[in-house]
Amino acid sequence: MKKASLCFRSGVVTLLLLATSAWAQDYRGRVEGLVSDPSQAVIAGATVTLLNVNTGVRATRQTSETGLYLFDLLDPGSYSLTIEAAGFGKFVQQNIVVQTRGDVTVNASLTPGTVQESITVNETPVDVQFNSSNKDLTIDSKMATEIPRFDRNPFKLTLIAPSAVNTRGEMMPYHSWAANSVDLGGGTNLKNDLQVDGMPVGMGQKNSTPPNTDDVQEVIVATNSVDAESGHSAGGLITMTTKAGTNQFHGTGFYLGRYPWLNAEADRTRNSLNAQRQHMFGGTLGNPIKKNKLFNFASVEYWKVGYPNSYVRTVPTAAEAAGDFSQTRNIDGSLRTIYDPFSTKLDPVTGAVTRTPFPNNVIPSSRFDPLAASLMKQFWAPNNPGDNITGVNNFKKGYVENYDYYNFSDRVDYSINDKWKVFGRVARYNTTDLAGNPTPNNSQLYVPTGTSRGATNIGGDAIWTVNARTVVDFHGDWHKLIDAYVSPDLGKDGWSKIWTGNNWYQPYQDASVGVPVYFPDMNIGGQGFGGGGFYWNQKPEGEASNAKISQQHGSHYLKAGFEQRRSYGLTYVSSTSNFYFPASLTAETFNNPDTLHNGDQFATFLLGALDGSSQMIGGPAPDPHVKFYGMYFQDDWKVSRRITVNLGLRNEYESAIYDPAHNFSQGLDLSKPVPEMQANPPQMPAQATSIVGSNFYRYNGLWQFTSSSHPGMWDPQKFALAPRAGIAFRIDDKTALRAGYARFLVPYELNINLAPVSGYETVGFLEPPFLGMTGYQNTAPLLQGVPQETISNPYPANNPLLPILGKGFGTNLGRGGQALLWYPQNQHKARNDRFNLNLQRQLPNQIVVSATYFLNIGNQQYTKNLNNINPQYQLQYQNGLNQQVANPFYNYLTPALFPGPLRNQQQVSLGSLLVPYPQYGGLYELGVLGAGERYHSIEVKGQKAFSKGYNFLVSYVYIRERTQTNTFNDVDAYQNNLVYQDSNQPHHRFNIASTAELPFGKGHAMLNTLPRAADAIVGGWKIAGLWTYTSGDYPRFGNLIVTGNPCISNPSPQHWFNTAAFAPVPANTYVLRSNPLQYGCLVGPRFWNLDANLTKAFNLTDRIHAELKMAAYNATNRLNRGDPDTNVLSSTFGQALFQGSPGGSFGAQGATFGNQSGRQVEIGLKITF
Incomplete structure (x- = not known):
C-alpha cells in the first residue's frame, strides 16, 4: 500500500501540468445562451467565440439544432463573446464576468445583414441565475481581498454569508480545524466539503492548505447544491478559486503590522495584555511564460505574531497552602466548611451521610498527602484579591504566544491548443508556536504548550475539448497534513522524579510507543495545573482523482463522472493521564453536595484524595484508512426559453474505517454468550437480586477485532443514492423563481461523535476507537463516600494498573469493568434532505436582491446507551444504592477470561450491580441512525458586484x-x-x-x-x-x-x-x-x-x-x-x-x-x- 501511495504521489508531481480532474460540482463557471432571429426562430450552426480578456485564450462552439450554445469549465474572469452566422450581422457581448460556479446567460438576437454589420453590447449581462437551482453565495475578488479579516483566513470569508455559523474559536489559517468549523444550513458543522481550485483539501474534519488572501480570486459558499457532482459532504460546500497569470506581468508586495501602542486592551474583563504584535509580509507575481499560452501565478506570505492571551486561575492563599481554611469564605460571607472525606459514614437504611469537619477548619499537616504537600510548594501567590469575597480568579496574568507562519503556492496554466488546457498547483504552509510560562516562579504546575503545523498540496487538472459539444475533464491531487502538540517533555524517566520508588505507571508508559512523557495533569476544582491534559500528533494524508464527460445534446446538457478519494495516516489524539481533585470530596456529603458553601478543591488536593474520575491512558497511535468512490449523472434540460430543469442522481460507496495491521475492532457482540460465565455465573449479592431478580443479568458479550477477512470496523452501506432535482423559471429578463432539492449522505470520514466517556476529544476518523491497543483505566470509585486511593499511590493493590495486551485480550476485552464503545455492524449513513425556494431579481446598477426559504430535514446519528441503571431504582432507593456490597467479580474466573480491574476489588457499590451487563462498564453504540433534525431559515439578501x-x-x-x-x-x-x-x-x-x-x-x-x-x-x-x-x-x-x-x-x-x-x-x-x-x-x-x-x-x-x-x-x-x-x-x-x-x-x-x-x-x- 505504501508503494502504491508513493507511485501515486510521483505521478502527481510528474503530471503537475498535465494532471488528471475535478472532484465534485466544478469550481469553474459557464456561459450559455440561445441564439435566435428577430422572429424568435432559433439559429442552428452559428459560430460562437468566447475570449478570455486577460489571457487571450479563445474557445469556439457551434449552436445546436435548438439554437443553444454552452461554454463550460471556464476559469473565473472577464470575457467577451462573439456570435456569427451566415446571413446575419455579428453580435458582440462585452464585459462578461464569470464567477466561481457562475452560470452567465447571454441570449442573442441576430439581425439579418452581413458580418461587417455588428451589434456590440457593453452592459454587463444580468447576474440572475436562470439555469441553476443551487443555493450559493459568491464572494468576488474585490470583497475577498479588501474586506477586513482579523484572522486573514480566506476560509472565514464564509462568515459573510448570513446562514454561515462559526462553531470554533480557532480562526487563523494555520488552525487546521478552522476551515470546516462552520455550519451551513443545519447538520453540516465539520462535515462540509472544502476545495481549492477543485482540489479537496479536507481530511476528516481538518483542512490541509489554505490559500493566501491575495491569492484568492473568489469564494463560493453553497448551502444546497442541486448538481449531482456535489458530494462527500453533509450538504455544505466551500470552494475557492485562486488567481491565475495573464498576458501582463502583475504583482503585489505588502507589509501589515499590529503594534501594542495602537491597540485597546485585548480583554478588559480579564486584564489581558495590550500586547498584539504582528508582522506580516508577502507578495504575489503573475506573469506570462508564453503569451496567450502559458502563465504562472505565485503567492507567498510570512507572519511573525505575538498574540496576547490571558492566564486566569484561582490559586491557594498562603494560609490555604498550609491547610488553614479558617478565612476561606463563601459568596454570602459565611465560612466554607472543610470535611474529612475519610470519615464518611453512610446509613444503608436511611441513606443518611455524615462527615466530620476538620477542627477550626484547619487540616493538620500530619494529614497532608506527601506528594501533594511537595507539589503545593510549586504554587505561586495570588496577584489580586479575586472577583468577589470567595477569592475566585485571584491570579490573572497576560502573556504572549509567538507564532511563525509561512504559506507559499504556485500555479501554472497552459493552453496547449484548441483541444487541451491544463493547470497545476503546488502549495505548502508551516507554522510553529510556543507560549511562555506566566507564573512568577516558573512553576512546574504550568507546562508551556505549543504546536507544530504544516501541510502540502500538489495537484493538477486537464481539460480535453473532444469537439464543439463534448468536453472531458481529468483531475488528481495529493495532500498531507501535520498537526502536532509541542511542549517540553520530562523524558522517559520523568515520572520517576515525581513518584520516587513507585513505578506504578510503567505498564501504560511502556505501551505508549512514540508518545512523549509530560508532567501529569492535576485538575484541581476544574482548573488544570501541570500538563495540558491533552496530546495530539496527527499526520494524515489524502489522494483524490476524478474524470468526467460533459456533452450538449440538443436542449440537454448531460454530464457523467466518477471520483475516488483516499485518506490515511497515523493520527494520535487523546487526553493525557489526569488526576482530579474536586471540592466535593471535602464537602458535607458525596451525593449532590452543597459546594457553594462546603468543601474546597485545595483541601482535597492537600489530602491527596481521589475519586473514580482520574484516569490513566496509554497506547500507540492508530493508523486509520478510508476509501471513497462516487459516481453521478446530471441532466440540465432547457425545456423552453423560460424553464430549465436540473435532474441528477449520485451514488457513493465508502469503505469502513480500517487499518492495514487489523488492530481496529468491530465491537462487542452482545448476542453471543460467554460460555465460562454461563457455566459458572457470579454469585450476585442478595441486596442486588432483591431489587432486579435472579434472571435480570445477561452474561453475554464477545469482543471482535478486525481481521484480513473483515478489515473494516463495520459493514459499509452498499448503496448511498442521492437524488437531485431543481427547476429555474425565468419570469422575465431580470427575474427568476428557483426551487431545488438535494439529498446528501454524510461520509463515514466526516462522521464525528461526542465521546460518551472520558479520554477522547471526539470520536471519528481522525480519532477512532482503538480499544485493546489503547488502555483506559480509572482510579477506584468512592466506596460509601470514602476515597480508595491518594495521589501518592493512585493505583494500589486493590486497583493496580493492568497491562495493555492488544489483540492478546481476544474476545475477553473489556470484561471486568472497562467502558466500551463501537459502531453498529451495519452502519447506515446519516443524511440531509435539503430544499430551497428562491426568488431573485436584478435591480438597476447591477443590484441583485433575493428572498430564500430553506429547509433541511436530517436523519442523524446518535449514541445508544446499552448498560444504564433504571432511573426508577434510583428514585426508589435513593442514597441506599451507594452502600457497599461484596463484589461478585472479585478474583472471578481467570485473569485471561476476566482481565479488568473489577477482579481486584473486594467491594463495590450496590448501584453498580443494577445494570444488565454488570461484568462491563458503560457500553455505547456510536453512529446509530435515527435522530431527526429540522432546520428552517428565511433569508433576504441584496448584493452588488x-x-x-x-x-x-x-x-x-x-x-x-x-x-x-x-x-x-x-x-x-x-x-x-x-x-x-x-x-x-x-x-x-x-x-x-x-x-x-x-x-x-x-x-x-x-x-x-x-x-x-x-x-x-x-x-x-x-x-x-x-x-x-x-x-x-x-x-x-x-x-x-x-x-x-x-x-x-x-x-x-x-x-x-x-x-x-x-x-x-x-x-x-x-x-x-x-x-x-x-x-x-x-x-x-x-x-x-x-x-x-x-x-x-x-x-x-x-x-x-x-x-x-x-x-x-x-x-x-x-x-x-x-x-x-x-x-x-x-x-x-x-x-x-x-x-x-x-x-x-x-x-x-x-x-x-x-x-x-x-x-x-x-x-x-x-x-x-
Missing part, C-alpha cells in the same frame, strides 16, 4: 432548528427515547459588507480636475467594512429545582436572570430532571462588531502603485460579553462577567461567533504593478 467604484452585500437570516436527542434526562438515556430539543443558537443574524472607492479626484465624479499635488491628497481613498449583528443565544442549565420565572425584563452583567428561581438538587437525593434545558424568554448577550479599512492609493510611476492602509478590528472597541454563568453552585451564578460571544451546540462542537478582542489597529503598505 463591483462596478462604478463600489460593491456591497446586505443580508438577514432568521433561523430555527431543533434536533432529537436521548440525553435530556436519565429516563431518555436508559430507554433511548429520542426527544426534540430546540437549538440554543441565535435566531437572528444581520451582515453588511462593502468596499467603495470614494468619488474624489482624477477619474472620479467629483473634484476630478484638481492639480496633481492636490489630487495626490484628495484622490485615491477607499473604504471597506464588515458589520455583523447576532442576537443572543439561549443559555442552558443542568438538573435543577426551578420555581417561578427565571427571566427578568432588565438583565445586566451582574444579574442576567432571576437566580432565585433556581436551586440545586438537595444533598443525598436523586431527582429526575424535569426542568427545561433552556427558556425561550432567557436570551444571552447579543453581539455586534464593526471591522473597517481605510486605504489611500497613489501612483509611484505609471505602472507601479502604492496603497497605505489602516484597518481597525472591532473599530468601536465594543465589549461583547459571553453567556452568564449557569452553574448554580458557582459564586458568579447568573452573572455575565467576561468577554465573549453568542454560541450554540452544533453536534460535536460548540459555536463561537468570531473576534472577541478589544480594538486592534493594523497599518500597512501595499505595492502593486
Whole structure:
C-alpha cells in the first residue's frame, strides 16, 4: 500500500501540468445562451467565440439544432463573446464576468445583414441565475481581498454569508480545524466539503492548505447544491478559486503590522495584555511564460505574531497552602466548611451521610498527602484579591504566544491548443508556536504548550475539448497534513522524579510507543495545573482523482463522472493521564453536595484524595484508512426559453474505517454468550437480586477485532443514492423563481461523535476507537463516600494498573469493568434532505436582491446507551444504592477470561450491580441512525458586484432548528427515547459588507480636475467594512429545582436572570430532571462588531502603485460579553462577567461567533504593478 501511495504521489508531481480532474460540482463557471432571429426562430450552426480578456485564450462552439450554445469549465474572469452566422450581422457581448460556479446567460438576437454589420453590447449581462437551482453565495475578488479579516483566513470569508455559523474559536489559517468549523444550513458543522481550485483539501474534519488572501480570486459558499457532482459532504460546500497569470506581468508586495501602542486592551474583563504584535509580509507575481499560452501565478506570505492571551486561575492563599481554611469564605460571607472525606459514614437504611469537619477548619499537616504537600510548594501567590469575597480568579496574568507562519503556492496554466488546457498547483504552509510560562516562579504546575503545523498540496487538472459539444475533464491531487502538540517533555524517566520508588505507571508508559512523557495533569476544582491534559500528533494524508464527460445534446446538457478519494495516516489524539481533585470530596456529603458553601478543591488536593474520575491512558497511535468512490449523472434540460430543469442522481460507496495491521475492532457482540460465565455465573449479592431478580443479568458479550477477512470496523452501506432535482423559471429578463432539492449522505470520514466517556476529544476518523491497543483505566470509585486511593499511590493493590495486551485480550476485552464503545455492524449513513425556494431579481446598477426559504430535514446519528441503571431504582432507593456490597467479580474466573480491574476489588457499590451487563462498564453504540433534525431559515439578501467604484452585500437570516436527542434526562438515556430539543443558537443574524472607492479626484465624479499635488491628497481613498449583528443565544442549565420565572425584563452583567428561581438538587437525593434545558424568554448577550479599512492609493510611476492602509478590528472597541454563568453552585451564578460571544451546540462542537478582542489597529503598505 505504501508503494502504491508513493507511485501515486510521483505521478502527481510528474503530471503537475498535465494532471488528471475535478472532484465534485466544478469550481469553474459557464456561459450559455440561445441564439435566435428577430422572429424568435432559433439559429442552428452559428459560430460562437468566447475570449478570455486577460489571457487571450479563445474557445469556439457551434449552436445546436435548438439554437443553444454552452461554454463550460471556464476559469473565473472577464470575457467577451462573439456570435456569427451566415446571413446575419455579428453580435458582440462585452464585459462578461464569470464567477466561481457562475452560470452567465447571454441570449442573442441576430439581425439579418452581413458580418461587417455588428451589434456590440457593453452592459454587463444580468447576474440572475436562470439555469441553476443551487443555493450559493459568491464572494468576488474585490470583497475577498479588501474586506477586513482579523484572522486573514480566506476560509472565514464564509462568515459573510448570513446562514454561515462559526462553531470554533480557532480562526487563523494555520488552525487546521478552522476551515470546516462552520455550519451551513443545519447538520453540516465539520462535515462540509472544502476545495481549492477543485482540489479537496479536507481530511476528516481538518483542512490541509489554505490559500493566501491575495491569492484568492473568489469564494463560493453553497448551502444546497442541486448538481449531482456535489458530494462527500453533509450538504455544505466551500470552494475557492485562486488567481491565475495573464498576458501582463502583475504583482503585489505588502507589509501589515499590529503594534501594542495602537491597540485597546485585548480583554478588559480579564486584564489581558495590550500586547498584539504582528508582522506580516508577502507578495504575489503573475506573469506570462508564453503569451496567450502559458502563465504562472505565485503567492507567498510570512507572519511573525505575538498574540496576547490571558492566564486566569484561582490559586491557594498562603494560609490555604498550609491547610488553614479558617478565612476561606463563601459568596454570602459565611465560612466554607472543610470535611474529612475519610470519615464518611453512610446509613444503608436511611441513606443518611455524615462527615466530620476538620477542627477550626484547619487540616493538620500530619494529614497532608506527601506528594501533594511537595507539589503545593510549586504554587505561586495570588496577584489580586479575586472577583468577589470567595477569592475566585485571584491570579490573572497576560502573556504572549509567538507564532511563525509561512504559506507559499504556485500555479501554472497552459493552453496547449484548441483541444487541451491544463493547470497545476503546488502549495505548502508551516507554522510553529510556543507560549511562555506566566507564573512568577516558573512553576512546574504550568507546562508551556505549543504546536507544530504544516501541510502540502500538489495537484493538477486537464481539460480535453473532444469537439464543439463534448468536453472531458481529468483531475488528481495529493495532500498531507501535520498537526502536532509541542511542549517540553520530562523524558522517559520523568515520572520517576515525581513518584520516587513507585513505578506504578510503567505498564501504560511502556505501551505508549512514540508518545512523549509530560508532567501529569492535576485538575484541581476544574482548573488544570501541570500538563495540558491533552496530546495530539496527527499526520494524515489524502489522494483524490476524478474524470468526467460533459456533452450538449440538443436542449440537454448531460454530464457523467466518477471520483475516488483516499485518506490515511497515523493520527494520535487523546487526553493525557489526569488526576482530579474536586471540592466535593471535602464537602458535607458525596451525593449532590452543597459546594457553594462546603468543601474546597485545595483541601482535597492537600489530602491527596481521589475519586473514580482520574484516569490513566496509554497506547500507540492508530493508523486509520478510508476509501471513497462516487459516481453521478446530471441532466440540465432547457425545456423552453423560460424553464430549465436540473435532474441528477449520485451514488457513493465508502469503505469502513480500517487499518492495514487489523488492530481496529468491530465491537462487542452482545448476542453471543460467554460460555465460562454461563457455566459458572457470579454469585450476585442478595441486596442486588432483591431489587432486579435472579434472571435480570445477561452474561453475554464477545469482543471482535478486525481481521484480513473483515478489515473494516463495520459493514459499509452498499448503496448511498442521492437524488437531485431543481427547476429555474425565468419570469422575465431580470427575474427568476428557483426551487431545488438535494439529498446528501454524510461520509463515514466526516462522521464525528461526542465521546460518551472520558479520554477522547471526539470520536471519528481522525480519532477512532482503538480499544485493546489503547488502555483506559480509572482510579477506584468512592466506596460509601470514602476515597480508595491518594495521589501518592493512585493505583494500589486493590486497583493496580493492568497491562495493555492488544489483540492478546481476544474476545475477553473489556470484561471486568472497562467502558466500551463501537459502531453498529451495519452502519447506515446519516443524511440531509435539503430544499430551497428562491426568488431573485436584478435591480438597476447591477443590484441583485433575493428572498430564500430553506429547509433541511436530517436523519442523524446518535449514541445508544446499552448498560444504564433504571432511573426508577434510583428514585426508589435513593442514597441506599451507594452502600457497599461484596463484589461478585472479585478474583472471578481467570485473569485471561476476566482481565479488568473489577477482579481486584473486594467491594463495590450496590448501584453498580443494577445494570444488565454488570461484568462491563458503560457500553455505547456510536453512529446509530435515527435522530431527526429540522432546520428552517428565511433569508433576504441584496448584493452588488463591483462596478462604478463600489460593491456591497446586505443580508438577514432568521433561523430555527431543533434536533432529537436521548440525553435530556436519565429516563431518555436508559430507554433511548429520542426527544426534540430546540437549538440554543441565535435566531437572528444581520451582515453588511462593502468596499467603495470614494468619488474624489482624477477619474472620479467629483473634484476630478484638481492639480496633481492636490489630487495626490484628495484622490485615491477607499473604504471597506464588515458589520455583523447576532442576537443572543439561549443559555442552558443542568438538573435543577426551578420555581417561578427565571427571566427578568432588565438583565445586566451582574444579574442576567432571576437566580432565585433556581436551586440545586438537595444533598443525598436523586431527582429526575424535569426542568427545561433552556427558556425561550432567557436570551444571552447579543453581539455586534464593526471591522473597517481605510486605504489611500497613489501612483509611484505609471505602472507601479502604492496603497497605505489602516484597518481597525472591532473599530468601536465594543465589549461583547459571553453567556452568564449557569452553574448554580458557582459564586458568579447568573452573572455575565467576561468577554465573549453568542454560541450554540452544533453536534460535536460548540459555536463561537468570531473576534472577541478589544480594538486592534493594523497599518500597512501595499505595492502593486
